[in-house]
Amino acid sequence: MLLITEDDPNVPDIDGIANIWQSESMLALAVQHDVDGDVELRITHEAPSSSKIILLFDGILPTSRRLVEIETVYLDRIAGIRTLTGELPVRIWGDDPRQPEHVVIECLGLVELT
8 A cells, every 4th residue: 555645756665574665755555465355444533442453654744735645556546635734644553563454544634535
């Protein structure tokens, strides 16, 4: 899963060893492979209440266009997150530290989903 913050993103060096990779304009997160089934994605203002998921990422995504697009590795657009500012505080939660099947993206600066 890719979170893209700029029109011409700099792709991080995805080494296949870690499960999260980041550049100044993209965050890549390893999720369950599509041959193993669909990934359930939820985007929200609040931290999840389930004890079955863990924090995978906690940081700031800079975006001069105030838009973060979420795409698959095949570059299929899943959603867009419009932000209040050029810096979006984001936490990503999942049910597995390596390849989560259930993912929650907590956006504190979320204005609307597109």
